């Protein structure tokens with residue numbers, strides 16, 4: 001067993017299984033406490049909430065509670081391993097919600113393999129929550145699950161693998177492009193992985209100014225092109241009229257590689273054919289499309305990021321969902337819309353340009369860190385994230401008319 005594997009299993013098992021527990025927020029010791037917390041006192045907030053549903057935000061934990069919900073159909077890059085096997089990841093997301101933004105979260109793993117079962121189950125449990133964070137649901141079903149739930153519910157429904165990932169990738173990419181003296185409008189982008197993360201990243205990059213004709217999307221069958229008859233509507237939106245067929249073809253002279261697919265798909269010899277000063281976001285988890293040491297051995301002008309915590313430039317949705325939901329919950333937003341997402345992108349990319357506090361250097365065992373090829377995006381432990389990202393999202397919710405506070 002490798003050291004990491006043993007340590008990871010011990011971390012999850014000891015001293016007690018799992019990573020989170022429930023804590024009380026009110027005294028519950030005396031007869032009077034019990035009379036207030038439970039019967040007869042608890043009947044009072046029940047009656048208030050029946051009269052006015054928004055009173056649930058005053059008298060219960062709804063306004064600070066997110067459901068982290070998965071059916072386990074696309075767990076990280078490990079594929080469909082079922083609802084139960086997704087529990088460590090969902091507990092982990094709940095832990096990060098609490099640790100980084102003091103948002104309470106329940107992990108909920110549901111045996112719901114179809115869109116219909118997923119939508120029905122989540123919709124029925126929605127009254128509990130101030131927001132729903134969908135996680136690790138395979139494409140294309142995830143798009144329809146999210147769309148239907150957004151239509152049915154008046155709380156934010158946010159598929160983290162789509163939008164959380166897209167926001168962080170966009171923030172990191174804007175900074176990396178600036179360092180490489182390139183622009184989003186002019187850059188040729190290759191995205192490998194046409195699932196939840198890939199489609200959402202490209203949609204957000206288009207909203208930020210990327211040009212569709214400069215984007216090559218690649219799935220497990222190769223380049224997504226207009227001659228293919230096996231494309232779902234989400235992929236078809238990015239179908240190019242092109243003679244490019246393989247990832248290797250698409251990479252020649254490309255400025256940006258975005259990987260949200262599977263490990264080791266980017267060969268170092270293909271990386272060498274990319275344009276000068278390329279940017280490689282190899283975001284597959286737990287193992288990236290190319291390892292940073294392999295990429296940097298192939299060429300030294302590359303800016304390299306992965307989704308992992310153990311390399312520089314962690315482009316991972318952990319930087320997004322806790323802080324985005326914090327802002328959305330504080331605004332009692334009914335949704336997380338494009339204005340709020342772009343506000344989060346801008347806040348994250350701007351924060352990376354500021355001097356890094358000592359507490360972050362200590363957490364990463366570093367002497368110094370400054371905006372540049374090895375630091376394009378803030379570290380998740382940066383306490384300033386909680387100041388700037390929720391505020392940006394909150395203000396955008398108010399400005400776009402979806403706040404209810």
Ligand SMILES: NC(=O)C1=CN([C@@H]2O[C@H](COP(=O)(O)OP(=O)(O)OC[C@H]3O[C@@H](n4cnc5c(N)ncnc54)[C@H](OP(=O)(O)O)[C@@H]3O)[C@@H](O)[C@H]2O)C=CC1
Pocket residue numbers: 074075076077078136137138139160161162165192193194195196197198218219220221222259260261262265283284285286306307308315316317318
């Ligand atoms: N760093 C981060 O923050 C995040 C990273 N990820 C990572 O991104 C990856 C994808 O996640 P997600 O979008 O949720 O998963 P999905 O299941 O929705 O999509 C996976 C995509 O990868 C494609 N793919 C699989 N194998 C290959 C291959 N050999 N060549 C080219 N494409 C391939 C699939 O192709 P096809 O459509 O043909 O089946 C599909 O389009 C995972 O590794 C995940 O860990 C995801 C979210 C956040």
Ligand SMILES: CC(=O)C(=O)O
Pocket residue numbers: 075076077136160161284285307316317318
């Ligand atoms: C980070 C994440 O959400 C994923 O890899 O699926």
Ligand SMILES: [Mg+2]
Pocket residue numbers: 076135136160161
């Ligand atoms: Mg995920």
